[in-house]
Structure formats: C-alpha cells, structure tokens
Amino acid sequence: MYHLALKMLLGDRAKYIMLVGGLTFASLLMTQQSSVFFGLLSWTTSHLRNMRAAIWVVDAKVEQVNEIKPMRDTDVSRVRSVNGVAWAVPLFCSVLQSKLNDGNFKPIMVIGLDSTTLVGRPPTMLSGRLENVRLPNSVIIDELAVQRLSVGRTKPLGIGDTFEINDKEARVVGICHADRHFFGYPYVYTTYDQALQFAPKMRKMLSVVLAEPTPGWSVERSARQIEKETRLKAYTEEEFFWSTIWWYFRNTGIPMSFGTTIILGFIVGVAVAGQTFYSFVLENLRYLGALKAMGASNGLLSRMLMLQALTVGLIGYGLGVGLSVMFGYAVLGKGQPPFMMPYQLPLFTLMVILFICILASLLGIRKIYKLEAAVVFRG
Amino acid sequence: MVKETTEDPSPANAHALAVHVRGVSKTFGTGEARTHALKGVDFDARLGEMLVIVGPSGCGKTTLLSVIAGTLEFDGGEIDVFNTPLHLLKPRDITEFRKRNVGFIFQQFNLIPTLNLVENVSVPLLINGVRRPAAEKKARALLEQFGLGGRENDRPTMLSGGQQQRVAIARALVHEPRMVICDEPTSALDKETGARIMELLRDIARHPDRCVIVVTHDNRVFKYADRMTEMEDGRVQRVHESLNYYDQEGEH
Ligand SMILES: Nc1ncnc2c1ncn2[C@@H]1O[C@H](COP(=O)(O)OP(=O)(O)OP(=O)(O)O)[C@@H](O)[C@H]1O
C-alpha cells in the first residue's frame, strides 16, 4: 500500500509542489539565516584566529575579546613567574587611525607582536617575509587593508609602499591573510615596540599577555593558576571564544533579529505544510473512507499519511539545505555576508522539518480516526 | 409489520443463509435531530443469490447495508454474516472481517483518480497483505476478464462511467469476498450501461459461496434480482421470493 500512498501524493502535482516548496523555503530560511548568524558571531572572535595562543591573559574585567582593557607592562613578568606557565609574551591590540592618500582617515586594527618570538603572528603570509616586520617602521597588512588603504592610489598598496598611522610613517613589508573582524577593521601587524610608537602615549599600553602552559599542565589548569596568582583574568582559547559569543548573545540585538527570521521560517513551514497537507487529506477523504471500508486499519492509513508527509519533508529539507550550501559556497568566496554552517545546523533543521511533518500528518491522522467507513455510501 | 412471503419451493430456498439480521435498530443524532433510521429490521440473504433492497428515499436502505457490511455500528439487535456474529465483535475484529469477506461497489465508484486501473483494482489484495506483484497480476487478469484489457495503465478518469463501474466491480471481487455490497450501482449510469452492469452483477452472484446485495431506487434493475426486499420507514415491509425473471424469461 505504501507505494500507492506515494503515488497518490505525487499524482496531486499542485499540492505536492506546494508542500515541497513550502518545506524547501522553510529549510532554506532556517539553515541559511542560522548560517549567516553563526558566521556573524564567528566574526566577533576573529582575534582568536588571527593571533593564536593557548592562553589569553587580560584585565580582570574583560568579558570578550573585542573589549580589551589596558594593563601594566609589569603584568607580563608577573604572568611569566606563575607556576605552570612555560612562557608569556606581551601583545598590543588597538584601533588606530590611518591616513589615506585622498586625505581621509580609516580605522585599522594594529597588532603589536613580541619582537623576539613574534607570537600572535598572522596565520597565513601571502607575500613578503614575516621576519621583516622587525625592521623599523615596518608593518604586515591583511588583504582587507590592501583594499581599504589603497583608496586614492594609482596602484594597490604593495610591499615597499608607505602610509601613515597616527601621522607616523609605516612601511609595508608583507601581505597576509587574516579572518575578518566583526567591525570590519583591517588587521595591521607590527612589533610590540613599534606599535607603542604608533599609538598615542598612555599610562598603560599592554593589551593581552599570551601564554603557553608548561608541558604536563593542561591549559585550563595553567589558566586557573594564572588567575589565582595574578588576579588577572586568564582565558583558554576555547573559553574566550564562548565567552565572547555569549557576550554578543546577551548584549546585542543580533540573536533577536535572526531568531525572528528563523522562527518566521518555522511558522511558514508549519502553516504551508500543515495547511496544504490537511487539505490534501480532506480532498482524499472519500478515498481514505473507501480504503477504510475495504478493511484498511487506522494504523495502516496513518502510516500512509506519515510516509507522505515525511517524503515531502525530506525532499523539501534536501532542497532547502542544498540551496543553503550553494549560497554558502557563493558567499564564502566573497567573504560577505558571513556564513558558517556547523554540522549541528542542518541536523537541527532536519529535526524541525520532521517535527513540522509529523504535526501536519497528525492533523490528518486525527481525521482518519474520526472518519466512519460508512461515509463512502453517502453521495 | 406485514410480511408477504410467497412460499416457494425453489432451490434458492435451500441455499444456506449468508446474512441473518434480527431486530436491528439504529438511530442517528440526539435530541431534536434524532433520526430512527432502522426500527427493528429482520432480514435474510442467502448464498448464491442476488438480493435487491428497494424502498423510498430515506427509508434506511443505505444504513442497513452499512451495518451488514460492518462499516457502521448499530444500537440493538443481532447480525450474523457467514455465522460470524457482528454484534459481538470488537471494532478491530470487524475491520478484519470486512477486509476478508466484503467487496464494495459504490454509486460514485470511488476509484482513486491518481492511481491507474491495475493499482486501483489491486488495493483490496494489498490491504489483505498480498505482495504487490501477485496482487497486480491478479488485478490485470480480472481487468482483462471484464473487457478492460489494454487499458490497465489508464487513469479511471479516462474511462466512461460504465467502464469505471466495471473497474470498481473488479476491485470489489479481486480478493474473492463472499459478500458483495452495492449501493445504487447503476444510478450514475445510463439505462443501457446500467443494464449491463446488473447482468454482470447477477453473473457474479451465480456462485455457490457468494451473495450479492444491491440497494437501488432503479426499478429497471428489479428483474435481475433473485429476491427483493422492500423497506419502508426503517423496517422491512415485504420480501418478494423467487423473482428470477432471468430464469423464467431465458436470455434477453
Ligand atoms: N450519518 C447520518 N447522520 C444523521 N442522519 C443520518 C445519517 N445517515 C442517515 N441518516 C438518516 O437516516 C435515515 C435513513 O437514511 P439512509 O441513507 O439509510 O436512507 P436510504 O434509504 O439509503 O435513502 P436514499 O434512497 O435517499 O439513499 C434518513 O432519515 C437519513 O437522514
């Protein structure tokens, strides 16, 4: 009987297309919007990927990676002296103004690396040598900086070219790739001492102490030890990631606006699929009644409806997620809008779609149970 | 209740009982809308016969047919079909009973429009758990026998009314039920086609282990009946024995 159930479903072209279309739309909306949402959130943690370190030691009040409060220079040696810390280096990290050739100013994210170890270095060098960053007034800029800072130039900013950071000359010695920052600041890497030259003088200039646990110590244990001994806040990379994401969750309207769209997808799915499937069942009630008269049990008819609902559900889901992935491939190349689809996401969409389908078929099943087989004799 | 029975020693009387209905009542609705559709019906149908139930509109013919077929619960009385007491069975067992023993033919055919003829005819077999290839093979054979060979893959809507009703009859018979139930099988058809359908049903009734019960308004079909039961206002009024025009008049 199940093949006939499928044939009955496919035979009703209009309803079938409506059902698959509605569920495709719902899956697409939910998966794609969630992916953009996760992508956007992942932008908030770009620091963690652009300056990789096992432990991030920051001021005790810091809750997320984009909101760094300066510390004293002496804090580096305090962290170094903690039991369970293999090494610790300073990192400067601040938004400074750069001047464009056309006279405008652009904010850039200046990263100052410990000049001996260069810990926190860019993840991927595209051209130039990393070590040259130790030369006076030298910087390594990311691709976005090339794009942003080349305004007003005859050819794009390249190795050997100079531009101004806070009225001081900076010479490009390398181009790197860096993950995009949430606020769209280009990354500009230099040495810690050089960064202090670029930045306006202040009492406290140290942003972060990057540290590594001694062999045999877990990162967590080492981080807790640092907190205990220095009264600073020490995050492992993973802790900082989640604490940052969670901060944006609590303090911005982003989850709200995406949540609304995702719920909209869900409602559209329920409304279209539920409504269409229910009218499909109503239109077939005569035949379902005939089948019931012929001895088809409620169980058999319910399973037939369930199969029909799940079939359109899975097809719609496949199309919706497929389209989301295609969208993802298209935008990932451009880097805009953000897109990130962890495997839990399509899994979650699948659950929601299955839920919608089961809900829709339950409406029909209720009708089946109430249907008297004798109705088939009535005109 | 007047029961005008022409006592008759014809062999039909010797036939075993297929359906035995005693004092069956059925009401619909409650309060003002309450309708006594059946008011203590006594009724028999025999194996090997075609029994026609007639009566004015609203007298309870369809209701009687529904309770005999096990598609409608009734309030009181007893119904034995092939010695199975329907009044004692649980709903689930009645469904089982119906699945195996009853074939249905409806006024509106009720063929599923999105399925082709073979698939429509194979439905009762599939419901009875027969595998698809065997079910379709049997459905094909039956369609062939009913003059619909070559059209197996057509949709019902591509057929004339008479052809559709023949498909419906094939569907009613494919699982070889012992009882075939027909409610107004000819009223959606023209005279000529209706007559041919009735001939077909009468031939089907010529089977020692089967009984065909037909409800109709259509007095053109009376002549095909072996016996005729007249209903009025929820009761059986009269039973006409041994009509069997067919046997008396021979071929026509
Ligand atoms: N499901 C129902 N709900 C309420 N009343 C019903 C229902 N089915 C039948 N009735 C009533 O029961 C009575 C008998 O109906 P039934 O359909 O058995 O008559 P019938 O002899 O088949 O009529 P017709 O020749 O018009 O088909 C009628 O008064 C009808 O209105």
Ligand SMILES: [Mg+2]
């Ligand atoms: Mg009727």
